[in-house]
Structure formats: structure tokens, C-alpha cells
Amino acid sequence: MRVGISVQVLLMLLAVVASAQTDDLLISEYVEGSVLNNAIEVYNGTSDNLNLAGYAIERYSNGTTTAVSIPLSAVDLEPGEVFVIAHTSFTQPQLANQLSDDLNFDGNDALVLAFNGEPVDRIGRVGEDPGEYWSCTGGTTQNHTLRRLVGVCVGSDVPGDPFDPCDTWEFLPVDTFDGLGSHTADCGTVEIATTPWGGVKALFR
Numbered sequence: 001m002r003v004g005i006s007v008q009v010l011l012m013l014l015a016v017v018a019s020a021q022t023d024d025l026l027i028s029e030y031v032e033g034s035v036l037n038n039a040i041e042v043y044n045g046t047s048d049n050l051n052l053a054g055y056a057i058e059r060y061s062n063g064t065t066t067a068v069s070i071p072l073s074a075v076d077l078e079p080g081e082v083f084v085i086a087h088t089s090f091t092q093p094q095l096a097n098q099l100s101d102d103l104n105f106d107g108n109d110a111l112v113l114a115f116n117g118e119p120v121d122r123i124g125r126v127g128e129d130p131g132e133y134w135s136c137t138g139g140t141t142q143n144h145t146l147r148r149l150v151g152v153c154v155g156s157d158v159p160g161d162p163f164d165p166c167d168t169w170e171f172l173p174v175d176t177f178d179g180l181g182s183h184t185a186d187c188g189t190v191e192i193a194t195t196p197w198g199g200v201k202a203l204f205r
Helices: 007-014 197-202
Strands: 025-032 038-044 055-060 068-071 082-087 098-100 110-115 118-123 144-148 169-172
Touching (some): 025 082, 025 110, 038 110
Parallel strands (some): 082 098
Antiparallel strands (some): 038 082, 110 118
């Protein structure tokens, strides 16, 4: 009778194909448009319904380390859904779930998505004044819409780290709003070979 099988082998045999997901909310779109056409889209790529109570957008202007905190409305966000917060002067307010006078950022203001004060994701670098904007070969954080690349599944939760917008963002022309309201993320799958339960039982015979 064969009885020598490790727990690790057993777990591998019973493993199934699983979809990869995000661990928390992500900033999926950033609109720094003309006048006060400012908006931030937040995406729920987890497998859970998340209530936004406790989440906030923190604005750090011109290199300051003191934030203006904008709490998000305490609504439920289902997996795959997004939440859009925009300035009250946004020219297409129907695209927003929440409006705020405090969402008045420029290209040189760092923005942090936080939960109960703990950073979850960010745009820009807290404590750094980059001049007019952060930039890379793809574009700048001023007069552009930035859309998160579909392969990004982990937020940038260290606000003081260097920020290169080309790492995780694509650049679109100023006042591009057609992507607000939805986001697609491709986090891939984890594929592990499986063995039917009958095959596992056979190992103990």
C-alpha cells in the first residue's frame, strides 16, 4: 500500500486554474484637462464588492507633504466596476459619480488613493515639485488624460518613490473623456495542472 505523499504534492494535485486579480482598488484613469476638467477614475479589480467608506483621494500640491483629503462616497463598488470623481466645474458631470471643489489639481500635484490614511495607489511623487509636470517619452501629467495600462494589476503604494508615468500609463490628448466609466485589466491566469480526485485516491491504494 502506498501511503507516502506530502501535503505539498497533494495541494498541487488538487490545484485549479485561477484568475489573477488586483489586491485592492487602482487609479485607472487621470484627467488633467483644460481649465478645471479634472477627474480621477478608481477601479475595483478584486473579486469582492468593496464599500468606498474609508477611501479618499489625497492631493499634495506643488511638492508639499501635507494633503487635502477628499473622502469618496460610501457606495458599494462591485468587481469590475469603476467610480469617477471629478471637479464641480467638469464639463461633463454626467460621467462622474461624485463632484468635489477640492479636486483642483495641476500636472505637478501628486495624488494618492488611500484607505484609512494608508496609501493604496498614487500618481506623481509626494514631496517632489517637478516644475510644471512629471514627464517621460510618452508625455506629461499636464494637459493629458492618462489611462492605466491593461496589464497593471498592482497599485503603487509608496508615495515617495520616484515616479515615471511611462511605466504604467498610456497618454491621450487633453480633454479625452471617452474612457471614463469603464476599465479593462488583463491580470492573466494562474494555470496549474490538475489531477481528478479519483487519481489522488489511487495514490493511497
